Amino acid sequence: MGFPGAVAEREHADYAxxxxxxxxxxxxxxxxRFGPEQIRRFAASYDDYDRRTDQQFSExxxxxxxxxxxxxxxxxYLEFLGGSLADLVRDDVTPLLLGxxxxxxxxxVRATDPDVxxxxxxxxxxxEAYDGNPWSHAAVTRRALDGDPEDEPLATxxxxxxxxxxxxxxTGSEAEWERAERDDVTVVPPEDVSEWTPDLAEESVYLSVDIDAADPSVAPGTGTMEPFGLSAREIRDVVRQVAPNAVGFDAVEVNDRxxxxxxxxxxxxxxxxVFAHADPDH
Known part of the structure; x- marks a missing residue:
C-alpha cells in the first residue's frame, strides 16, 4: 500500500x-526491513486535514x-539509493525517506548535500566503525560528517x-563523546530538547528521526531501545521547528516488534x- 494521502503523480509531486x-x-x-510497510500501514487511520495549518495532506x-x-x-545500496533520491532533488522534489x-x-545526505x-x-x-564496519547504523552520523574513511568509489x-x-x-562510546566535542557537533541531551531553539539562519538542513530518540515506552518497536528518552510531543515540536529549513526528511529504525x-x-x-514544510508560517 502507498502512504495514505500520497496521491500526487510523480510529474506533479513536491514531495516523494x-x-x-x-x-x-x-x-x-x-x-x-519492515519499517516502510509498517509506517504506511499505521498511518492509515490519520485524518487528511490538519487543523493547525488548515491544509489537506492529499492536496x-x-x-x-x-x-x-x-x-x-x-x-x-546507499550509492544506488542516493542516486534515486538525487533524481528527486534535481526535480525540486523533497525526499521523505522511510527506513x-x-x-x-x-x-x-548524499542526495541533498545539506549544511546541517x-x-x-x-x-x-x-x-568510526562498529565491529569493523564503517557503514554500520552506529556510524551514520560520522559518515554524514566525514564521508567514507576509505574513499572507495562505490561508498563515496x-x-x-x-x-x-x-x-x-x-548514550555513546568514550570515543564518540570525544568526537562530539569538536566544533562541528552539538549534542542536546533529552532534558534540554524542549528548550532547544534552532539556530539555522539561512542554512539548509536534512532532518533525520531515529525513532529510538523516543522513550521505549512511546516507541518500543525499534532495534536498540534506550530508556530516558523523548516524548512524542517533544519530537513533534522539533520536526515542526526544523521543517521550514529542511531539504529532506527521514524516519528510520522502525521495526515490527x-x-x-x-x-x-x-x-x-x-x-x-510536510504540513510544516508546506506552510512555514505556522
Missing part, C-alpha cells in the same frame, strides 16, 4: 515518499515512489554535512513535517 528497507547492520533486534503534492529494494552490500536502519540517512544534519537519536552514531557520499546537531542523545506504536509515531511525524 521513498521506502529504504535496509536491515543488514542492526546490532540487537532486527526487523527494520500538498505528495507522491509515494514505493520502496528501493535493499540488498546486503550496504555501500553499493530501514539508520544507515540509509547517508543516502539522504539535525538528528533526533538516542545514540550519537559517531563511531557526494554530499556531506558541515555540522550535526544531535537531539536526545543519551511492537503493536504499531513506533510506526504510528513515525507516520504522524512525516505528516507533521
Amino acid at each position: 515518499v521513498v521506502g529504504a528497507p535496509l536491515d543488514v547492520s542492526t546490532t540487537f533486534q532486527p526487523g527494520a 500538498l503534492g505528495v507522491h509515494d515512489a514505493g520502496d528501493v529494494r535493499a540488498w546486503d552490500d550496504a555501500p553499493e 530501514g536502519e539508520h544507515t540509509v540517512t547517508a543516502a539522504g 544534519l539535525v538528528v533526533l537519536d538516542a545514540h550519537l552514531d559517531l563511531r 557520499i557526494d554530499g556531506i554535512a558541515d555540522r550535526a546537531v544531535i537531539l536526545g542523545a543519551r 511492537d503493536d504499531g506504536q513506533a510506526a504510528a509515531l513515525a507516520g504522524k511525524l512525516l505528516k507533521e513535517f
Whole structure:
C-alpha cells in the first residue's frame, strides 16, 4: 500500500515518499526491513486535514515512489539509493525517506548535500566503525560528517554535512563523546530538547528521526531501545521547528516488534513535517 494521502503523480509531486528497507547492520533486534510497510500501514487511520495549518495532506503534492529494494552490500545500496533520491532533488522534489536502519540517512545526505544534519537519536552514531564496519547504523552520523574513511568509489557520499546537531542523545562510546566535542557537533541531551531553539539562519538542513530518540515506552518497536528518552510531543515540536529549513526528511529504525506504536509515531511525524514544510508560517 502507498502512504495514505500520497496521491500526487510523480510529474506533479513536491514531495516523494521513498521506502529504504535496509536491515543488514542492526546490532540487537532486527526487523527494520519492515519499517516502510509498517509506517504506511499505521498511518492509515490519520485524518487528511490538519487543523493547525488548515491544509489537506492529499492536496500538498505528495507522491509515494514505493520502496528501493535493499540488498546486503550496504555501500553499493546507499550509492544506488542516493542516486534515486538525487533524481528527486534535481526535480525540486523533497525526499521523505522511510527506513530501514539508520544507515540509509547517508543516502539522504548524499542526495541533498545539506549544511546541517539535525538528528533526533538516542545514540550519537559517531563511531568510526562498529565491529569493523564503517557503514554500520552506529556510524551514520560520522559518515554524514566525514564521508567514507576509505574513499572507495562505490561508498563515496557526494554530499556531506558541515555540522550535526544531535537531539536526545543519551548514550555513546568514550570515543564518540570525544568526537562530539569538536566544533562541528552539538549534542542536546533529552532534558534540554524542549528548550532547544534552532539556530539555522539561512542554512539548509536534512532532518533525520531515529525513532529510538523516543522513550521505549512511546516507541518500543525499534532495534536498540534506550530508556530516558523523548516524548512524542517533544519530537513533534522539533520536526515542526526544523521543517521550514529542511531539504529532506527521514524516519528510520522502525521495526515490527511492537503493536504499531513506533510506526504510528513515525507516520504522524512525516505528516507533521510536510504540513510544516508546506506552510512555514505556522
